[in-house]
Amino acid sequence: MSARGLWQAAGAEWVKLWSVRSTWWCLAGALALTVLTSVTLAVDAATGALRDGTPGVRISAAEPVVSATSFVQFALVALAMLAITSEYASGGIRTTLAATPARGVVLAAKALVVGPVMLATGVLTGALTVAAVYAVLSLDVFGGFVVLPAGQVALDLLRTGVFYALVAVMTLGVGAATRSAAGTLTVVFLLLMGLPLMILMTGSQVLADLSLRMPTFAGLAFMGSARNITGGPMPYSPGEGLVWLLVWAAVAVAVGHAVLRRRDA
Numbered sequence: 001m002s003a004r005g006l007w008q009a010a011g012a013e014w015v016k017l018w019s020v021r022s023t024w025w026c027l028a029g030a031l032a033l034t035v036l037t038s039v040t041l042a043v044d045a046a047t048g049a050l051r052d053g054t055p056g057v058r059i060s061a062a063e064p065v066v067s068a069t070s071f072v073q074f075a076l077v078a079l080a081m082l083a084i085t086s087e088y089a090s091g092g093i094r095t096t097l098a099a100t101p102a103r104g105v106v107l108a109a110k111a112l113v114v115g116p117v118m119l120a121t122g123v124l125t126g127a128l129t130v131a132a133v134y135a136v137l138s139l140d141v142f143g144g145f146v147v148l149p150a151g152q153v154a155l156d157l158l159r160t161g162v163f164y165a166l167v168a169v170m171t172l173g174v175g176a177a178t179r180s181a182a183g184t185l186t187v188v189f190l191l192l193m194g195l196p197l198m199i200l201m202t203g204s205q206v207l208a209d210l211s212l213r214m215p216t217f218a219g220l221a222f223m224g225s226a227r228n229i230t231g232g233p234m235p236y237s238p239g240e241g242l243v244w245l246l247v248w249a250a251v252a253v254a255v256g257h258a259v260l261r262r263r264d265a
Contacts, residue, residue, distance in 0.1 A: 009100045009109035017083060017113055026079035027121060034072045034125045035132050038064035042133045046145040058147045061134040062156035065126045066223045069160060070216055073167050073192065076121065080114050080168035081184045084175040103260045107176055107253065111169050118168040122161030130157070156223065159238075163219040163245065167192070170215065170249040176256030179263075191248070192216045209235070218244035 017023055041064040087093040100106050130153055137146035170191075175184040192215055199211035211217065212235055221234040221241030234241075 005100070005102075006105055006109060006112075009105055010112045012096075012099070013083070013109045013113040017117065020082075020086070022082050022086075023079060026075055026082070030072055030075040030079075030121060031125045031128065033075055034065065034068055034129045037068040037071050038129045038133055039136055041067050042137055042146070043142075046137055046142040049145060050142070058145060059137075060152055060156070061130045061137070061146050061148050062126070062153040064133055065129050066156055066160060066220070066225050068129075069163060069219065069223065070193075072125075073164065073216070073219075074189075076118055076164050076168060077171050077185070077188050077192070080118065080171035081175050081181060081188070083110055083114050084172055085179065085181045085184055088179045089181070104257055107172065107257055107260060110172055111253065114168050114172060115165040119161035119165040122164040123157045126157040126160050159223040162242075163223055166245045166249045167215060167219070170252040173249070173252030173254070173256035177252075177259045179259075212236075213244045215245060215248045218242075218248070 042059070042061075045059060045064070084093075087096060096106060097103065100109070130148070134146050134148050136142075138144065171184065171188050174187050174191075178184050178187060196211040196214045196217060199207045202208075212221075217234070218241045221236055222238045222245060223241075224238055225234060
């Protein structure tokens with residue numbers, strides 16, 4: 001199909017995405033979860049520093065936002081999942097494939113819509129949350145625990161948006177393969193959180209290195225997090241973290257496309 005056909009398909013996906021209330025609920029949930037989790041993490045860090053007698057410590061207002069992605073990503077996973085699994089549940093996928101028979105174009109059109117929406121969501125919700133974190137930690141009770149380096153904050157927010165976009169594209173691929181909401185949530189949860197933590201508990205260094213290259217940990221490395229969710233240091237650079245995220249997204253989309261081509265709607 002031509003580029004024009006792809007953009008027409010993307011236009012249809014854009015209309016479908018914004019025409020359902022679940023999109024707005026997921027975005028509202030992502031914003032609320034980002035603010036609440038980030039402010040909680042920031043206050044905990046500030047009170048801990050004061051309790052330990054290190055009031056001179058300062059953190060960037062964006063640091064809690066980066067840490068919160070481990071939890072917030074699931075609100076956006078739900079949105080990306082519904083962009084494809086809801087059509088299988090309602091039977092609407094038949095109409096979609098009748099209008100756009102090239103199934104790879106259908107998947108590409110969904111990715112072209114969902115990916116940028118997630119990127120924008122990460123940046124905008126992150127910016128609002130940075131303002132909230134800065135306002136809270138600027139209170140006298142916290143002793144000016146926070147700083148707001150504009151350049152670093154902008155980079156952190158952009159990386160957060162890219163992380164959400166790639167996780168969403170990966171979710172689309174999984175959704176195309178499983179064709180069900182329950183199956184997609186199960187597989188994506190295992191990839192993002194379940195399997196990495198279970199592998200780490202084995203105590204094997206080889207398996208631990210593997211788990212730290214799964215999507216959530218790769219995302220934390222890409223976003224410049226000094227520590228992973230187990231409390232240890234990230235073992236590789238932000239550039240390598242981005243590469244691993246791209247690999248996971250590409251593999252998921254390839255598998256989803258293969259299933260979409262071989263099975264009837």
